Amino acid sequence: MGTTQVQPVGSYRGGTPPVTRRTASEPRFGSNPAGVMATLGPVNRGIARMYSWFETSYEPGFILLSKIFGNTVPRTAITRNAEERKEVLFNELTQGATLFLTLPLVSPIANKIQSLFYGRSDVTAATLKQANATVVRAAGREGGIQAVRRLKILKLGKSFGVSAFAAAALIATTYLRNYRTIKRTGFSDYKQVVGLGEKRDPTPEERAQAERAAQRNLNIVFGLLAGGALAGAGIMGGAAYLAKNVDKFFRKGGLFTIKSMERGLNHLFKHWALVGKNSNQINSVFKSTKQTLWVWGIPSYLGWFLGCRDKYEVAEQASKFATFVAGYIWVPKLAGWLRGKLDKLKLVNRESVLPHLFENGKPRFDMTKLYSEIINKMGKKAETRGTARQLIKLYNANNMAILGLNLFVIGALPIIFNIFFSAWRHKREEAARPVSFGAVPFNHPGGTLRRKSFQAWGQQ
Numbered sequence: 001m002g003t004t005q006v007q008p009v010g011s012y013r014g015g016t017p018p019v020t021r022r023t024a025s026e027p028r029f030g031s032n033p034a035g036v037m038a039t040l041g042p043v044n045r046g047i048a049r050m051y052s053w054f055e056t057s058y059e060p061g062f063i064l065l066s067k068i069f070g071n072t073v074p075r076t077a078i079t080r081n082a083e084e085r086k087e088v089l090f091n092e093l094t095q096g097a098t099l100f101l102t103l104p105l106v107s108p109i110a111n112k113i114q115s116l117f118y119g120r121s122d123v124t125a126a127t128l129k130q131a132n133a134t135v136v137r138a139a140g141r142e143g144g145i146q147a148v149r150r151l152k153i154l155k156l157g158k159s160f161g162v163s164a165f166a167a168a169a170l171i172a173t174t175y176l177r178n179y180r181t182i183k184r185t186g187f188s189d190y191k192q193v194v195g196l197g198e199k200r201d202p203t204p205e206e207r208a209q210a211e212r213a214a215q216r217n218l219n220i221v222f223g224l225l226a227g228g229a230l231a232g233a234g235i236m237g238g239a240a241y242l243a244k245n246v247d248k249f250f251r252k253g254g255l256f257t258i259k260s261m262e263r264g265l266n267h268l269f270k271h272w273a274l275v276g277k278n279s280n281q282i283n284s285v286f287k288s289t290k291q292t293l294w295v296w297g298i299p300s301y302l303g304w305f306l307g308c309r310d311k312y313e314v315a316e317q318a319s320k321f322a323t324f325v326a327g328y329i330w331v332p333k334l335a336g337w338l339r340g341k342l343d344k345l346k347l348v349n350r351e352s353v354l355p356h357l358f359e360n361g362k363p364r365f366d367m368t369k370l371y372s373e374i375i376n377k378m379g380k381k382a383e384t385r386g387t388a389r390q391l392i393k394l395y396n397a398n399n400m401a402i403l404g405l406n407l408f409v410i411g412a413l414p415i416i417f418n419i420f421f422s423a424w425r426h427k428r429e430e431a432a433r434p435v436s437f438g439a440v441p442f443n444h445p446g447g448t449l450r451r452k453s454f455q456a457w458g459q460q
C-alpha cells in the first residue's frame with residue numbers, strides 16, 4: 001500500500017463520513033452462516049462484530065469507544081489520590097455526557113424556536129427535523145432556488161445555534177467540577193486537591209474563601225448556560241431574518257456576487273449543517289475532523305483552561321492539550337507505521353488486498369459501513385472470502401492500533417508526565433523558599449530560643 005493510509009471510520013480523529021443508516025432489508029453482521037466471519041479467529045471476529053455493530057446501529061460509538069477507553073479509563077486510573085480520582089471521573093463523565101445528551105435534547109427545542117422565528121408556513125419544525133438532502137429536494141421542487149436558499153440558511157442557523165449552546169455547556173462542566181470539588185474538600189486550589197500541598201484540614205479562613213470560590217464557580221455555570229441559550233437563540237433569530245430577506249442579499253449589484261455567496265452558502269451547508277433527525281445530531285458532529293474539533297474538542301479544552309485554579313493546573317492542562325493536538329495529527333501516522341510493521345510480519349498482505357479497497361483511485365466500499373460490506377458482500381462468494389478475511393484483519397489492526405495509541409498518547413502519557421513534572425516543580429519551589437526560624441524552637445543551656453535570641457546566640 002506504500003504511503004497510502006487507509007483511514008477507517010473508527011479513527012480517533014473523528015474522520016466519520018456522512019452517515020448512512022442500515023435499511024430493514026440490509027443483512028446484519030454474521031447473518032451469512034457461510035460467510036467470512038466463520039473463518040476468523042475469536043479475537044478478530046469479536047473486533048469485527050463490535051465495529052460492524054457501530055456502523056449499522058450507533059455510528060458515534062467509534063468516538064465514544066475512544067473517549068471511554070482512550071481518555072476516561074487511563075485518566076481515572078492514573079491519579080495521585082482518591083480526591084483527584086473522584087474529580088477526574090466526574091469531569092470525564094460529565095464532559096462526555098454533555099455532548100452526547102445535549103444535542104439530541106436541545107435539537108427538537110431548536111426546531112420549534114427556529115420555526116417560530118421564521119414565522120412562515122413553508123418551513124416548519126417538522127421540516128427542520130428532516131434529513132438535509134430530502135428537505136432540500138422538496139424545497140427546490142416547491143419553491144425553486146430561493147426556497148432552497150432560505151432552507152439552507154435556516155438549517156445552518158439551527159446548527160450553529162445548537163452548537164453554541166453545546167459549547168457553553170461543555171465549558172460549564174469545568175466550573176461545575178470545581179464547585180463540587182471545593183464543596184467536598186474545603187480547598188479552592190488545585191495543588192491541595194492533588195496532594196502536592198501539606199495534608200491537613202482547611203483553616204476557617206481557607207474554608208470561608210473556598211465557600212466564596214464555590215459560589216463563584218456555580219454562578220459561572222448558570223451564567224454560561226444562560227449565555228449559551230441566548231447566543232443560540234440570537235444565532236437562530238439572525239438566520240431567520242436572513243432567510244426572510246434572502247432576496248435582498250442574493251441580488252445583482254450587492255456587496256458580494258451571487259455566485260460567491262451561493263458557493264459560500266453551499267460550502268457551509270455541506271460541512272456544518274446538522275443532519276436533521278433529533279437522534280442523529282451526534283452523528284453530525286463526527287462527520288469530519290473539523291466539526292469534531294470545533295464542536296467538542298476546542299470548547300472542552302477552552303473550559304479546562306478557563307477553569308484552572310492555580311498555576312499547577314494551568315501547566316498540566318497545557319501538556320494535555322499539547323498531546324491532544326499531537327495525537328490528532330500523529331496517531332493516524334503512527335497507526336500507518338504499525339501497519340507497515342504488519343507487512344514485515346506477514347500477518348496481513350496489504351499488496352494483495354489493495355485492489356479490493358480502491359477502484360480508479362476511489363474507495364470501493366461505503367466507508368460508513370465498511371465492515372458490514374466486506375462481511376456481507378465479499379464474504380458471500382467463496383472466491384473473495386480469503387481477501388475479505390485479510391481486509392477485516394487489516395482494519396481490525398488499524399482500528400485497535402489507533403485505539404491503543406490514543407490510550408497511550410492522549411490518555412496516559414500526559415498524566416504520567418504531569419505527575420512527575422508537578423512533583424518536581426513543587427519540590428524545587430519548596431527548596432527555594434527562604435527558611436524562617438520564627439516558629440522553630442532551639443534548645444540551649446540558657447533556655448528555649450527563637451529567632452531574635454538565636455541571632456544573638458550565634459554572635460557569642
